[in-house]
Amino acid sequence: MANLLWLQGGACSGNTMSFLNAEEPSVCDLVTDFGINILWHPSLSEEIGSAVTDKIKACINGEIKLDIFVFEGTVINGPDGSGEWNRFGGRPMKDWVNDLADVASYVVAVGDCASWGGIPATAPNPTDSEGLQFLKKRPGGALGTDYRSKAGLPVINIPGCPAHPDWISQILVAIATGRASEITLDDLQRPKTFFTSFTQTGCTRNMHFSYKVAATEFGQRKGCLFYDLGCRGPMTRSSCNRILWNRQASKTRVGMPCLGCTEPEFPFFDLAPGTVFKSQTVMGFPKDLPTGLDKVGYMKLTAAAKQAAPQWAEDDIFTV
Ligand code: SF4
Ligand code: SF4
CATH class of the missing domain: 4.10.480.10 (Cytochrome-c3 hydrogenase, C-terminal domain)
Structure with a gap:
């Protein structure tokens, strides 16, 4: 069983819409056949309010093991680096992202915005947006160049506007079934199997x-x-x-x-x-x-x- 948490930052939900159309495998297959336990997803889950934040805090303090942290959308830093323009559960989303990235075995950026900032980060970038480990082509992003997840990998970028649903579901299956070591990444941290x-x-x-x-x-x-x-x-x-x-x-x-x-x-x-x-x-x-x-x-x-x-x-x- 692999616990998966999916959060959205500066996002249009397009990658979620794409993901829900996955066919090989489908989202239902991920749960029924590949042992993925969706802790919370903004479009799929029923919990709201403190039920959500309590679960996220349990991941951060280690009560719940976080195997896969999926992030969709940009990390918003505005105004003035505070992140206040994207609050979630009583604090800036960027703070949740940093805390969750610290404890996650794997971090997956879904879509252009999470990978490198996408459309919101295009100049003049009014929300001061960036991706998890890139701002456009420049390495760094919200987590920094040296970031590695608990399993020792950088953020796995699955770009696209939106990403193809099967790119997302197949990478999640590879992680959930213990085959993450087979995922080789290019210099933009994209899985080579889809982006060579x-x-x-x-x-x-x-x-x-x-x-x-x-x-x-x-x-x-x-x-x-x-x-x-x-x-x-x-x-x-x-x-x-x-x-x-x-x-x-x-x-x-x-x-x-x-x-x-x-x-x-x-x-x-x-x-x-x-x-x-x-x-x-x-x-x-x-x-x-x-x-x-x-x-x-x-x-x-x-x-x-x-x-x-x-x-x-x-x-x-x-x-x-
Ligand atoms: S054909 Fe080009 S623009 Fe369209 S989804 Fe594929 S990479 Fe993106
Ligand atoms: S052959 Fe190449 S350039 Fe021409 S339409 Fe196809 S992908 Fe585009």
Whole structure:
């Protein structure tokens, strides 16, 4: 049995909504098949008021073993470092977070906000928000760079806006079943199993990417969404085209560019708000190239590929 406590800071509850749609395994499976005991969750639990805070205090003083502490949303420090803009159970949420992180065997940050601050921490960051161990790309965050949970791990970041439900439920199962040692993390503390390949891996538009055939409108069945619509699939690490959403689709499969939501720069990158990718080109070539490409080589390749594109790449029959 693994005790799990889930709290929310500066959050929209989007990751909770996503989590409740998990299918492999589902939230019910976590409880019935994988031995997770949900001590309290803001959307799933009935207790309110002191019944909740008493349980949390029991975790902090060691009466209840806290195996997994899940945090959703930003840690809010405003105003002036007090955290008073996000009070919970009679004190700033950031104080609960620090106390619980001290006693938890594992700490899991769910979603961009908990991982690195997300949208609320974007400049000018009026609430002085940050993630548990990052502020955007900068290590540190609310718990500091050196933080390690009781089991010796840093915070496990499961980013996304929201995170895919099965990314969350599968990591929780790995911890609950004693396989946490198999979770290897990248330099942003994301589980490599979900965040090593790019969103582009498995995208049904890869042939259009290769032949530089561009989709020009959202929802268009034909064409790659990179050239005119700014898809960030080639520079975003996620498994959205390998582990499909709702078991059937992804953004790019339905004609919506990847927005790069699993990266700390999300949502603004270097684009001015309101601009589309096409306005960020130099002589018709995108300024922001797929990761690892040489610019001159890419320009030559693009010219050749456009010339070589066969008719089938131009036909509207390939994407679903
Ligand atoms: S639509 Fe996006 S993810 Fe798919 S091939 Fe084009 S750039 Fe890559
Ligand atoms: S396709 Fe891109 S923007 Fe959409 S959920 Fe996946 S990583 Fe995020």
